[in-house]
Amino acid sequence: MANSSDADIKQTPLREVHEKFGARMVPFAGWNMPVQYSGIKAEHLAVRNDVGVFDISHMGQFIVSGENAGAWLNRQLTADINKLGDGQGQYTFMLNEQGGVIDDLIIYRTAADSYFMVVNASMIDEDYAWLAGKLEDGVTLENHSDAWAGLAVQGPKSSDLYSKLIGDALALPPRNGIATAEVDGETIVVCRTGYTGEDGYEFFCASEQGPKWFERFVTEGEEFGCLPCGLGARDSLRLEVCYPLNGSDLSPTRTPLQAGLKFAVAMDKGEFTGRSVLAKQLEEGLGERLVAFKMVGKSPPPRPHYPVAVNGEIISEACSAGLSPSLNEGIGMTYLPTELAKIGTQIEIDIRGRRFNAEIVKKPFYKKG
Amino acid sequence: MNVPDDLKYTESHEWIRIEGDTITVGITDHAQEELTDVVFVEVPDADEALEAGDPAAVVESVKAASDIYAPVDGVIVEGNEGLADEPDLVNTDPYGEGWIYRLKVNDVADLDGMLSADQYRELLG
Numbered sequence: 001m002a003n004s005s006d007a008d009i010k011q012t013p014l015r016e017v018h019e020k021f022g023a024r025m026v027p028f029a030g031w032n033m034p035v036q037y038s039g040i041k042a043e044h045l046a047v048r049n050d051v052g053v054f055d056i057s058h059m060g061q062f063i064v065s066g067e068n069a070g071a072w073l074n075r076q077l078t079a080d081i082n083k084l085g086d087g088q089g090q091y092t093f094m095l096n097e098q099g100g101v102i103d104d105l106i107i108y109r110t111a112a113d114s115y116f117m118v119v120n121a122s123m124i125d126e127d128y129a130w131l132a133g134k135l136e137d138g139v140t141l142e143n144h145s146d147a148w149a150g151l152a153v154q155g156p157k158s159s160d161l162y163s164k165l166i167g168d169a170l171a172l173p174p175r176n177g178i179a180t181a182e183v184d185g186e187t188i189v190v191c192r193t194g195y196t197g198e199d200g201y202e203f204f205c206a207s208e209q210g211p212k213w214f215e216r217f218v219t220e221g222e223e224f225g226c227l228p229c230g231l232g233a234r235d236s237l238r239l240e241v242c243y244p245l246n247g248s249d250l251s252p253t254r255t256p257l258q259a260g261l262k263f264a265v266a267m268d269k270g271e272f273t274g275r276s277v278l279a280k281q282l283e284e285g286l287g288e289r290l291v292a293f294k295m296v297g298k299s300p301p302p303r304p305h306y307p308v309a310v311n312g313e314i315i316s317e318a319c320s321a322g323l324s325p326s327l328n329e330g331i332g333m334t335y336l337p338t339e340l341a342k343i344g345t346q347i348e349i350d351i352r353g354r355r356f357n358a359e360i361v362k363k364p365f366y367k368k369g
Numbered sequence: 370m371n372v373p374d375d376l377k378y379t380e381s382h383e384w385i386r387i388e389g390d391t392i393t394v395g396i397t398d399h400a401q402e403e404l405t406d407v408v409f410v411e412v413p414d415a416d417e418a419l420e421a422g423d424p425a426a427v428v429e430s431v432k433a434a435s436d437i438y439a440p441v442d443g444v445i446v447e448g449n450e451g452l453a454d455e456p457d458l459v460n461t462d463p464y465g466e467g468w469i470y471r472l473k474v475n476d477v478a479d480l481d482g483m484l485s486a487d488q489y490r491e492l493l494g
Contacts, residue, residue, distance in 0.1 A: 024403075039405040040431040232432045298453065300409045300429055323408050323431050352411070352427065 012057040013149045013207040014214050021218065021228045028231055029122035031058040036230040043233035044325040047196050050225030051155035053217045054234055056202065057210060060124035060145040062117040062131070068138030069113055076131060076273060077107060078256065080266035084109040089116075089176045089191060091264050093256050094127060099277030100252035101259070103127050104244065106193055108178040116178060118150075118191070118202070120246050148189075149210025153217055154200030154237075157224040162201065165220060166190075172201060195234065197241030197366060239320050239331065240366035242292055248304055249290060249319040249333055257281050258335065259290045260363070289341040290319065292363045295330035295349065299356035302332040307350035310340055318349065324365055330358075331365045370493060371398040373464055377480065378489035379440050384464060390477050391446060395468040396428060396437060396459060399493055404430040407459040412448025413470050419443060421479065426469045428459060437469055441479035446471040 010031045012018070018025065023034035034055060036043060046052045064073055074081040079092035089108035093101050103123040108116040119127045128143050135141060153161060162172050170181035170190060178191045186209055194200035205213055218228045235245070244250050244259055255278055256265050265278065281287070295302060302321035307314045321332025336345070343362055348355040372378075377385040382400035386393040401407065411427040419425055424436035426448065448470045452458060458467040474480065484492065 035432065036405065041406045044431075236431060300411060300427070300434070301431075303434065323429075325431060 010058070012055055013210045014055045014057060017211040017214050018055065018228075020215075023228070023230060026231070029058060029120070031121060033058060034228070034230040036232045037228045040230070040232035040236060041325045043227050043229040044236050046225060046227040047155045047198055047229060047233060047237055048326055049156070050227075051153065051157040051161055051200075051221055052227050052229035052233065053214065053221065054152040054154070054229050054231075055210075055214060056150040056152045057148070057207070058121035059150055060117075060119040060121065060127065060143065061148050061150075061204065062119065062128065063114065063142045063144055064117065064131075064139065065114040065142075066139045067113055068136060069115055069140075070109070072134075072136055072139045073107065073115055074269060075271060076134060077105075078265040078272060078274075079107060080269040081107070081109070081115075082269070083266075086111055087173060087177050087179060089178055089193065091193075093250075093261075093264060094130065095255070095272070095274030095278075096252055097274060097277075098253070099255040099274035099281070101246065101250040101254065101256060102130060102252060104246050104250055104264075106191070108191060110178060110180065116189070116191075122247065147207060148204045149207045149213070151203045151210070151214055151217060152194060152196075152200065152234075153203060154194045154196040154198045154229075155226075156199060157226075158198070158200040160224050161217065161221045161226060165216060195243055196237035197243070197364070197368065198237075233325075235320075236322055236325055239322060239333075240324050240326055240364065242333065242364040244290070244333075245320050254288075254290075254335070255281060255286075258286050258288055286338055288335045288337050290333055290335050291341045291345075291360045292331070292333050292365060293347060293349075293358045294361045294365065296357040296359055299330055299349070299358075300351050301330045302349050302351065302358070304332075306332075308334045308336075309348040309350060309355060310336070310345070312348075314350065326366050332358075336360070370402075370490075371464070372486050372490050372493075374486045376464070376486065377483035378486065378492075379438070379483060380492060381438055383437060383440060385440055385480070385483055386468075387477075387480060391471055391473050392440070392443075392480070393468050393471050394425070394437070394440065395463055397489070398463050401460050401463045401467070404428060404433075404435060405460070406431050407456045410449075410452040410456045410459060410469065412450065412452060413445045415445055415447050417445040419445065419472070425472070428469070429456075439472060440483060441472075441474050442476065443472040443474040446473050
């Protein structure tokens with residue numbers, strides 16, 4: 001067994017409270033983040049059955065404003081920004097000129113001329129530089145990432161916990177919505193999305209207020225079975241519902257269509273960066289597709305980058321992969337040529353030089369109820 | 370933290386029970402607690418010859434795969450097949466039913482370099 005460490009790493013504003021709750025901290029996307037507290041399985045199941053609280057302070061928040069903000073964003077992102085009303089959000093992509101994914105993010109319209117973006121931790125600088133390089137008159141881009149602490153509160157009892165803590169001070173927005181309020185003199189932003197397949201919300205507040213809120217959500221959530229949850233559970237939860245991970249399932253060399261995420265691409269809205277490549281793929285074929293696979297029979301859990309073989313020949317590698325705590329089975333995703341990307345295709349996963357059987361299955365692995 | 374006095378230890382958190390020229394190896398209570406939720410254990414086949422430092426087995430938690438090393442040169446006597454159905458024995462009974470493999474050592478003098486329980490406790494701090 002071995003440990004790793006990194007001296008040049010960013011600390012979340014919640015670091016001390018994580019230590020208080022017994023977190024094991026690991027380097028992730030340039031940050032020192034809690035990977036687990038009580039154990040990934042217990043945390044995963046708390047979110048599936050009750051409620052869990054994650055620190056997402058490492059994620060980035062941009063505010064795009066100005067009279068041309070909406071029209072400009074419509075050319076930078078794949079979503080149709082014109083379809084968003086005030087207080088509404090949408091999962092979307094920022095693409096490069098080749099149609100590859102720079103980042104997947106959520107964009108919310110807070111007012112006719114103001115938008116709130118939540119971006120991946122590892123992509124804050126790159127996203128900002130990409131957008132800043134394309135700015136036009138009438139558009140202002142601000143990076144608020146360091147000013148905010150963020151919590152993701154997820155699970156079927158997350159709204160009960162919300163009622164207890166926030167109550168009438170700010171109504172929980174509808175699915176994909178955003179709401180902002182002053183509570184006891186503090187600004188809080190609540191977005192109802194999440195990346196676990198459960199009902200839940202993201203709670204943003206000033207960095208210095210983060211530890212207090214994290215502690216309140218965890219301790220006052222005890223009666224609902226709430227656990228503080230780390231990145232380990234977040235990863236297994238989102239994989240079970242086949243939500244993609246940027247850098248693993250999404251990359252600058254593959255399009256959202258190949259990743260099976262056409263729902264987040266508005267081809268009919270007019271021009272946007274990368275559109276021509278996507279249009280060509282729709283006309284000529286995708287070439288390959290991201291599929292879900294499940295291990296067949298007893299095997300070690302699959303992991304990212306394990307080689308994938310079809311008819312005895314290695315032709316791909318696993319993207320996100322691991323053991324599903326809800327199903328107790330090895331699951332993963334991989335890109336396959338479209339002719340093989342069919343439910344029931346038999347594949348093999350090479351695990352430390354031994355081949356184990358797996359098969360392509362329908363997405364997602366886990367469905368509520 | 371449970372560190373039995375009658376065992377030897379390695380800096381990589383394996384425990385060693387010495388019976389003549391054969392040793393039984395597992396991972397310590399500390400190691401299983403660090404890993405949490407062991408979901409799969411790949412044990413070595415009998416008759417496999419290993420040198421000190423070679424990976425002998427793999428213990429997998431939900432999050433990661435960790436190699437378990439051979440502390441000295443030797444030949445595998447058996448892997449704990451019981452872990453195939455109950456890998457969590459490594460968590461619940463790390464010094465008992467959760468043992469991982471048995472090794473016939475080439476030279477028992479090599480075992481002199483292993484840590485005592487007190488030395489291992491000191492390592493854990």
